[in-house]
Amino acid sequence: MPERTMEAPHGGTGNDAPGAATPPVAVGPELARAFRDVLPADLVITDEVGRRSYECDGLTGFRQIPALVVLPRDADEVAACVRVCARHGVPFVARGAGTGLSGGAMPVADGVVISLQKLRRILEIDVENRRAVLEPGVYNLEISKAAAPYGLYYAPDPSSQQVCTIGGNVAENSGGAHCLKYGFTTNHVLEMEVVLADGSVVTLGGPTGEQAGPDLRGLFIGSEGTLGICTKVTVRLLQTxxxxxxxxxxxxxxxxxxxxxxxxxxxxxxxxxxxxxxxxxxxxxxxxxxxxxxxxxxxxxxxxxxxxxxxxxxxxxxxxxxxxxxxxxxxxxxxxxxxxxxxxxxxxxAFAAVGRISPDYIVQDGVVPRTRLAEVLTRIAEMGRDAGLRVANVFHAGDGNLHPLVLYSEAAGEHDAAEKLSTDIAELCVELGGSLSGEHGIGTDKACSMPRMFSSDDLAVMHRVRHAFDPDDRCNPGKVFPTPRLCGERPGPYRPHPLEEAGVIERL
CATH class of the missing domain: 3.30.70.2190 (Alpha-Beta Plaits)
Structure with missing residues (x-):
C-alpha cells in the first residue's frame, strides 16, 4: 500500500457552500460484486437484518439502514474499500464500536458503512519512548491494560472506555474524567495513518507529534470522520x-x-x-x-x-x-x-444506569465556563420543569463539560419535547459563553445548531477545509454542517403524514 506524508491540502471543486453534497448514487449488485473483489464474500453484508445492525450509533433516535456494510481486516483492505466507493461515486461512513452519542456514525442513504471492528491489534508498546501503536478498533481501556506491566497508562478515559475504540476517540477528540489535568485525545495522539476519500494513504503528525507546516494531525482529530478514516494511531503513554x-x-x-x-x-x-x-x-x-x-x-x-x-x-x-x-x-x-x-x-x-429510572433518554453534551456552572444547572432545571421533563446531570465539572440526560417516554409521545429540550440546553451553553460540544461531537444531533455558535463565514471556511480533503463529500456526508436535509427533514422516529392518519394515503 503506497504511503506518503501529507502536505497542507489545497485546491477545491468550487462546491464550497455549507451543506452542498454530491447526490447519492444508487447502490446495487454491481457495487456488492466490486467489494467482493477486494474482500471475502462473508465480509460484505447485504442482507437487511445484517445491515439493520448498523443503522444507528448510541443516539438511537436517528436511524438509517445502510445500503451495504463491509468489514475490512486491515489498513490495506480499508483503503481498497474506499477506492471502490470512489470509483462508484458512493458515500461512506466509518464506524468503530457505535458508542457515539451524536449520530456521527449514522449511515447515509445509498451509502456504505466501513466497519473497523476487525482492526483490533495493539501493534507495539514502546516502553523506552512511552508510546503505543494501535489499530483503530482497540478499546480505550485495553491500552492501559497493555501498558500497565511497564508502569505506564493512557490518560484519556471516556466513561465508555471499556467499549469505545481509539479510532472513535480520535474522531470525536474524546476526553473523560481526567481531562482537566491531562487533556483530551488530541494531547496524546502523536501520529496517524489515514485513508483519504480517494483511497490514498497519508501520515499525519510524527513520532513526537510534530511535523513541518500546518498541524494536520490536530485538524484531523475531532473531525468526526469527515476528512478520512484513521487506520493506525500512535499515542503517548504516561507514567503511573x-x-x-x-x-x-x-x-x-x-x-x-x-x-x-x-x-x-x-x-x-x-x-x-x-x-x-x-x-x-x-x-x-x-x-x-x-x-x-x-x-x-x-x-x-x-x-x-x-x-x-x-x-x-x-x-x-x-x-x-x-x-x-x-x-x-x-x-x-x-x-x-x-x-x-x-x-x-x-x-x-451513570449513563447506562439512567435506563432504570426512565424508559428513554437523550444524552446531551455541552460546555460552559466553570464560573457559570451553578447558573447553567439552575437554568437547565427551570427548562426541564417548563417542558414537563426530568433532567439528570452527571458531568466533568472541572472543565465545565456538561452531560445532561433528558428523560422521557417514547410511548407517552414525549420524544419531540425531549429533543427540543436537549437542543435548547446545547444552545444555552453557547449563550453562556461555552460551546455546543465538549467531546461527543456535533454529528447529526447538533448540526442545525452550528449557526448559533459560528457565523456563515466561519462555516464556509470550515467547509472549504473539508473539501480540500474530500472534494466530493464522500466521507460521512450530512454530518457537522447544517444542511436543508438535516434542518428541514431530520431523520428520527417515524412520524405519519396527516394524510396517512386520515386514511387517504398509506406508507409503503
Whole structure:
C-alpha cells in the first residue's frame, strides 16, 4: 500500500457552500460484486437484518439502514474499500464500536458503512519512548491494560472506555474524567495513518507529534470522520502516578457543588478529575452498582488528586477544607484502590444506569465556563420543569463539560419535547459563553445548531477545509454542517403524514 506524508491540502471543486453534497448514487449488485473483489464474500453484508445492525450509533433516535456494510481486516483492505466507493461515486461512513452519542456514525442513504471492528491489534508498546501503536478498533481501556506491566497508562478515559475504540476517540477528540489535568485525545495522539476519500494513504503528525507546516494531525482529530478514516494511531503513554487520593463529597445544593469546583481551581489546585452527579443520576447509578452514593443528596463531587505523595497530601488537606467551607454534608475518602474503583464505577455507569429510572433518554453534551456552572444547572432545571421533563446531570465539572440526560417516554409521545429540550440546553451553553460540544461531537444531533455558535463565514471556511480533503463529500456526508436535509427533514422516529392518519394515503 503506497504511503506518503501529507502536505497542507489545497485546491477545491468550487462546491464550497455549507451543506452542498454530491447526490447519492444508487447502490446495487454491481457495487456488492466490486467489494467482493477486494474482500471475502462473508465480509460484505447485504442482507437487511445484517445491515439493520448498523443503522444507528448510541443516539438511537436517528436511524438509517445502510445500503451495504463491509468489514475490512486491515489498513490495506480499508483503503481498497474506499477506492471502490470512489470509483462508484458512493458515500461512506466509518464506524468503530457505535458508542457515539451524536449520530456521527449514522449511515447515509445509498451509502456504505466501513466497519473497523476487525482492526483490533495493539501493534507495539514502546516502553523506552512511552508510546503505543494501535489499530483503530482497540478499546480505550485495553491500552492501559497493555501498558500497565511497564508502569505506564493512557490518560484519556471516556466513561465508555471499556467499549469505545481509539479510532472513535480520535474522531470525536474524546476526553473523560481526567481531562482537566491531562487533556483530551488530541494531547496524546502523536501520529496517524489515514485513508483519504480517494483511497490514498497519508501520515499525519510524527513520532513526537510534530511535523513541518500546518498541524494536520490536530485538524484531523475531532473531525468526526469527515476528512478520512484513521487506520493506525500512535499515542503517548504516561507514567503511573505515585499516589492517588479520592474524595466523594455530598453537598446541600447543586449551586454549592458548582461553587466548590471554582474555588478549588482558584486555589491553584489542579485535580486529576472533578466529576459532579445530581440526585437523579446518583439514584440510578446506586441502584445499578451499589457504589456508596448518597441518593438523597442534591449533588456530589468526585474529586481525585494524583502525583508525588507529599504534594498530593498537602493539596488534599486544602481541597477538603474548601469542601467543608461550602457546606459539604459528607466526605467519603476511599482507603483502598478497590474502594476507589467502586466509586468510579458508580460514576462511569451513570449513563447506562439512567435506563432504570426512565424508559428513554437523550444524552446531551455541552460546555460552559466553570464560573457559570451553578447558573447553567439552575437554568437547565427551570427548562426541564417548563417542558414537563426530568433532567439528570452527571458531568466533568472541572472543565465545565456538561452531560445532561433528558428523560422521557417514547410511548407517552414525549420524544419531540425531549429533543427540543436537549437542543435548547446545547444552545444555552453557547449563550453562556461555552460551546455546543465538549467531546461527543456535533454529528447529526447538533448540526442545525452550528449557526448559533459560528457565523456563515466561519462555516464556509470550515467547509472549504473539508473539501480540500474530500472534494466530493464522500466521507460521512450530512454530518457537522447544517444542511436543508438535516434542518428541514431530520431523520428520527417515524412520524405519519396527516394524510396517512386520515386514511387517504398509506406508507409503503
Amino acid at each position: 502516578p505515585e499516589t492517588v487520593r479520592t474524595v466523594l463529597a455530598d453537598f446541600p445544593s447543586i449551586e454549592a457543588a458548582g461553587d466548590t469546583v471554582g474555588d478549588i481551581v482558584d486555589a491553584a489546585i489542579i485535580p486529576a478529575a472533578v466529576e459532579m452527579m445530581d440526585s437523579l443520576s446518583m439514584e440510578a447509578s446506586e441502584a445499578a452498582t451499589g457504589a456508596g452514593l448518597t441518593v438523597d443528596a442534591p449533588a456530589a463531587l468526585i474529586i481525585e488528586l494524583d502525583g508525588p505523595a507529599d504534594e498530593v497530601e498537602a493539596e488534599f488537606s486544602h481541597l477538603t477544607a474548601i469542601c467543608e467551607r461550602h457546606g459539604a454534608t459528607r466526605m467519603h475518602v476511599p482507603a483502598e484502590a478497590e474502594e476507589r474503583q467502586k466509586v468510579w464505577k458508580g460514576r462511569k455507569a
